[in-house]
Amino acid sequence: MGDMNRNSNLYIEAARVLHDIYEKKGSIKTCVHRSSFQEKQMLTALVSQTLRFAKVLETVVKRTKLLENNRLLWNDGMLARVLLYDFMIGPGLYKPGRLKVVMVKNKEIITSEFDRLLTAYGVNECSELPSSTTEALPRYVRVNLIKTSVDEVIDSFVDKGWTLLHVPTDFSSFKEVCQNLDENQFLRDFHLDDLLVFPAHTDFHDSRLVQDGTVILQDKASCLPAHILSPPEGAVVVDSCAAPGNKTSHMASLMGNKGTIYAFDHTIDPYVCQCEDRIEVLQERMEGAGVSCKVARCMDFLRVKTDSQTYRDVEYVMVDPSCSGSGIVSRLDSLTNDDASVSQRRLGQLHKLQAQILRHAFSFPKVKKIVYSTCSINEEENEQVCEEIYEKFKERFKIKKVMKNWPERGRKGYQKSDRYLRASPTATLTNGFFVACFKRRKMKQEVGSMESGMDQEEVSSEDDQGSQKQNGMDDEEKEENFKLNVRCTMRLHVRQQREYHVTTSFPDTRMSYQLALKTSPILSNLNVTKDDTLMAWSKSNTSICNNSFTGFAHLFAKLEGVLLDSSFSAGPQGGERIESVLNQPEEKEFLTLKPGYFQIRCDNITGDMEYKFQHGDHLVKWMAALKPVSKMPAHQEVDKITIAVTRYEYANVYHTMTDWYNAFLMLLFFNVKSFTANILFIDSHPQGGLDSIWTTLFGGYVRAGQLTKPQYFKNLIWNIQGYKSPMFRHNLPSIPHIEIFRLFFLAKHNVQVTKRLNCEKLHITFLWRRDYVAHPRNPRGIISRKAKNEKELEDSVHKLYPNHCIVSLRTENMSMHDQLGVIANTDILVGMHGAGLTLALFLPKNAGLIELYPKYWSVDNAHFKAIARWRNLQYTQWQNMDNKMEFPDYFTYIPPSVIQNLLSNIIGLMCKPYKD
Numbered sequence: 001m002g003d004m005n006r007n008s009n010l011y012i013e014a015a016r017v018l019h020d021i022y023e024k025k026g027s028i029k030t031c032v033h034r035s036s037f038q039e040k041q042m043l044t045a046l047v048s049q050t051l052r053f054a055k056v057l058e059t060v061v062k063r064t065k066l067l068e069n070n071r072l073l074w075n076d077g078m079l080a081r082v083l084l085y086d087f088m089i090g091p092g093l094y095k096p097g098r099l100k101v102v103m104v105k106n107k108e109i110i111t112s113e114f115d116r117l118l119t120a121y122g123v124n125e126c127s128e129l130p131s132s133t134t135e136a137l138p139r140y141v142r143v144n145l146i147k148t149s150v151d152e153v154i155d156s157f158v159d160k161g162w163t164l165l166h167v168p169t170d171f172s173s174f175k176e177v178c179q180n181l182d183e184n185q186f187l188r189d190f191h192l193d194d195l196l197v198f199p200a201h202t203d204f205h206d207s208r209l210v211q212d213g214t215v216i217l218q219d220k221a222s223c224l225p226a227h228i229l230s231p232p233e234g235a236v237v238v239d240s241c242a243a244p245g246n247k248t249s250h251m252a253s254l255m256g257n258k259g260t261i262y263a264f265d266h267t268i269d270p271y272v273c274q275c276e277d278r279i280e281v282l283q284e285r286m287e288g289a290g291v292s293c294k295v296a297r298c299m300d301f302l303r304v305k306t307d308s309q310t311y312r313d314v315e316y317v318m319v320d321p322s323c324s325g326s327g328i329v330s331r332l333d334s335l336t337n338d339d340a341s342v343s344q345r346r347l348g349q350l351h352k353l354q355a356q357i358l359r360h361a362f363s364f365p366k367v368k369k370i371v372y373s374t375c376s377i378n379e380e381e382n383e384q385v386c387e388e389i390y391e392k393f394k395e396r397f398k399i400k401k402v403m404k405n406w407p408e409r410g411r412k413g414y415q416k417s418d419r420y421l422r423a424s425p426t427a428t429l430t431n432g433f434f435v436a437c438f439k440r441r442k443m444k445q446e447v448g449s450m451e452s453g454m455d456q457e458e459v460s461s462e463d464d465q466g467s468q469k470q471n472g473m474d475d476e477e478k479e480e481n482f483k484l485n486v487r488c489t490m491r492l493h494v495r496q497q498r499e500y501h502v503t504t505s506f507p508d509t510r511m512s513y514q515l516a517l518k519t520s521p522i523l524s525n526l527n528v529t530k531d532d533t534l535m536a537w538s539k540s541n542t543s544i545c546n547n548s549f550t551g552f553a554h555l556f557a558k559l560e561g562v563l564l565d566s567s568f569s570a571g572p573q574g575g576e577r578i579e580s581v582l583n584q585p586e587e588k589e590f591l592t593l594k595p596g597y598f599q600i601r602c603d604n605i606t607g608d609m610e611y612k613f614q615h616g617d618h619l620v621k622w623m624a625a626l627k628p629v630s631k632m633p634a635h636q637e638v639d640k641i642t643i644a645v646t647r648y649e650y651a652n653v654y655h656t657m658t659d660w661y662n663a664f665l666m667l668l669f670f671n672v673k674s675f676t677a678n679i680l681f682i683d684s685h686p687q688g689g690l691d692s693i694w695t696t697l698f699g700g701y702v703r704a705g706q707l708t709k710p711q712y713f714k715n716l717i718w719n720i721q722g723y724k725s726p727m728f729r730h731n732l733p734s735i736p737h738i739e740i741f742r743l744f745f746l747a748k749h750n751v752q753v754t755k756r757l758n759c760e761k762l763h764i765t766f767l768w769r770r771d772y773v774a775h776p777r778n779p780r781g782i783i784s785r786k787a788k789n790e791k792e793l794e795d796s797v798h799k800l801y802p803n804h805c806i807v808s809l810r811t812e813n814m815s816m817h818d819q820l821g822v823i824a825n826t827d828i829l830v831g832m833h834g835a836g837l838t839l840a841l842f843l844p845k846n847a848g849l850i851e852l853y854p855k856y857w858s859v860d861n862a863h864f865k866a867i868a869r870w871r872n873l874q875y876t877q878w879q880n881m882d883n884k885m886e887f888p889d890y891f892t893y894i895p896p897s898v899i900q901n902l903l904s905n906i907i908g909l910m911c912k913p914y915k916d
């Protein structure tokens with residue numbers, strides 16, 4: 001068979017196989033196998049690819065009328081598809097031949113149709129057009145928080161044999177996981193915390209959870225508007241175009257079913273459906289979902305008297321008007337084939353109606369926030385509507401950039417392109433969607449009223465960045481990110497931890513000064529009495545070179561007028577993203593220092609400097625890297641006190657706490673009243689989740705590996721090594737200034753210390769451990785010491801103490817501020833032995849700690865027992881002794897009776913003084 005024949009045959013054979021497949025004569029494999037065509041691999045590839053892009057190809061075949069106008073294609077749609085695939089998406093048609101001539105002859109019209117599709121889907125390459133893989137979008141399941149919690153739903157799927165996967169830390173890995181889910185795997189969504197993601201095509205219609213409204217099948221994109229509007233509990237809300245009610249019920253779910261939602265709908269097209277029908281559907285759905293906070297109205301929203309008594313308190317408005325639906329993936333062909341595609345005229349009508357409805361939303365006198373959304377991909381219905389309306393209201397409203405970690409933004413070329421949010425099958429694994437958020441500006445004159453307590457919002461600038469807080473999120477975004485499971489009346493909003501910005505030069509002292517001012521009133525009132533340990537350290541001092549170097553208690557040192565020259569060091573810079581250094585050996589994360597790395601002025605020593613630090617301390621190596629020099633070149637010094645630290649186990653909150661505590665002791669020891677310092681990391685660790693806390697506590701940090709030129713310091717402290725910290729000596733009866741450290745830590749995080757023990761209503765917090773990737777050497781993120789039956793334990797305690805508040809705390813996605821917020825309000829902390837229990841340092845006075853150990857972990861690990869002793873907390877522990885209670889992947893089953901007994905004992909001890 002000649003080459004040329006082979007090519008023609010390839011297309012003809014591929015078309016034949018495709019017919020067989022569509023006629024259900026067998027799978028790709030079987031149909032290809034049956035073919036007499038020799039090059040099976042080539043044939044399989046072409047058939048599979050053509051199937052992948054079936055919808056796009058079919059659309060182009062129809063729109064170009066290829067079959068009608070080219071008799072050489074024998075009216076064979078499959079043949080046209082395979083040719084189009086190779087011509088536009090695949091490697092190109094190989095050899096000249098009559099079939100290639102057909103394509104070349106129609107090249108102009110074919111490319112113009114593909115161009116239209118590229119624009120419609122906002123992609124650059126034909127290969128990025130929606131394929132059947134992207135069309136097979138994951139199945140999204142929204143948890144109805146009115147009826148249940150996300151964890152309960154997860155548990156019930158796990159009980160049915162589903163496997164819960166980890167959520168990767170970056171979105172592209174998340175997408176990959178979602179596209180490759182096995183049929184029994186699922187995971188939480190990357191962006192929305194009430195959403196679960198299941199394999200495409202999973203059939204839930206028989207599921208009890210769906211039938212009883214516990215979960216709602218809703219595409220992720222359509223869940224965005226309610227999250228972005230995020231009306232709080234008790235809010236007065238309008239859903240202007242509500243039927244069939246997905247967003248109404250979602251808002252009710254987020255509002256805890258408390259408040260009022262006025263839900264309007266009508267239809268102007270009597271042939272589509274009667275108004276009552278649509279409202280009835282909405283009513284039915286709301287009943288099914290248990291929504292009681294809505295008032296459904298069959299009414300044209302445009303006729304609503306927004307300034308009437310009824311609506312005068314409306315603050316949040318959802319505008320999700322009728323649209324072309326061009327973003328809905330299953331409508332791809334109808335979008336693009338001539339008959340059903342949206343004509344310019346229809347688009348014009350839709351645009352007009354959408355703009356009218358959106359404009360009307362601005363007329364509620366107290367409206368604070370309006371979210372506009374469509375399931376269309378047309379700019380006429382999206383960016384163009386919003387920009388038109390924004391022009392009219394920009395004096396009073398801004399378009400707010402929401403969900404900053406969302407990967408797809410508005411189409412280029414509009415004033416506020418980057419503030420809009422778009423969704424698509426390719427970029428976000430959802431239907432095509434558009435969302436914009438309008439937020440009322442704070443008028444200058446309203447600021448005065450803040451004093452009278454009327455309104456506590458910030459004055460916001462046009463650019464949201466301006467109003468952002470230190471951690472990169474503004475208040476609303478923080479609200480959007482709430483993630484915590486709380487039982488009882490308390491509702492806690494929890495934010496995901498974000499990296500503070502990291503500088504490669506020392507932080508602006510003014511900024512640190514501001515920070516100091518913020519916390520100093522609390523800290524300056526602290527009564528720092530003389531402490532024996534600090535006194536002993538101060539007495540044990542050795543000075544060399546006329547005080548250029550002073551060592552204290554062989555534990556730490558102060559260097560005055562010191563030069564740090566990085567050219568005498570070797571090792572990575574540090575600060576890399578953890579994904580880029582997975583499996584990196586630990587030794588790589590420490591710098592090698594050579595003599596001359598530290599230089600101090602010294603007139604009378606020429607050889608090595610002599611001062612002994614303890615065996616195993618990195619300060620021994622620092623000492624070897626310290627060189628006396630007789631002259632220092634002219635230089636500019638870093639004025640502010642700088643604390644140099646080598647961190648070990650930098651992702652572990654316990655070990656990092658020892659470093660923080662040591663640095664804090666240095667501030668006390670050297671009487672740094674501002675309680676701020678520069679922190680210098682002399683190590684090469686990658687970015688870690690705890691790095692930002694250094695900034696919060698001390699004002700800023702720099703990685704020594706990133707210093708590009710020699711740096712002079714007026715005062716450089718060599719911090720006590722973490723392993724040498726008093727906090728690491730678990731047998732000590734007390735450690736210096738632990739209460740002051742607690743207040744310092746809480747004050748720097750702006751967490752109030754107001755909790756008083758109330759034995760009638762105790763706050764009992766379960767701290768649960770979760771798998772997560774914290775450092776490069778545990779890329780799977782599996783951790784040990786997890787409780788197998790968290791929910792059972794919570795339930796049993798809830799049952800036993802219905803009046804107490806039971807909180808379940810999972811710290812992995814929470815900022816330190818939020819963790820402290822919970823801990824500072826906790827009376828009894830219960831958890832498996834693990835670094836998280838370090839938080840016991842910040843429990844209120846008179847609190848209690850219950851520590852649980854699995855069988856395989858020694859109770860000699862007394863880190864938290866020691867903390868309880870130093871903090872004067874009530875403490876009890878329990879260890880599992882039954883092998884049968886240990887399960888794979890480090891799960892331990894803890895009998896509920898154990899927790900009940902432990903709690904009853906500790907409550908007895910804690911509350912006894914109040915009873916006597």
Ligand SMILES: C[S@@+](CC[C@H](N)C(=O)[O-])C[C@H]1O[C@@H](n2cnc3c(N)ncnc32)[C@H](O)[C@@H]1O
Pocket residue numbers: 240241242243244245246247248264265266267268278299300301302320321322323357
């Ligand atoms: C995209 S659907 C809304 C979907 C709904 N928000 C949900 O999430 O389930 C648009 C709705 O707007 C309604 N609609 C269109 N114009 C309206 C108007 N002037 N007043 C009230 N409803 C209107 C339509 O009847 C239609 O039900």
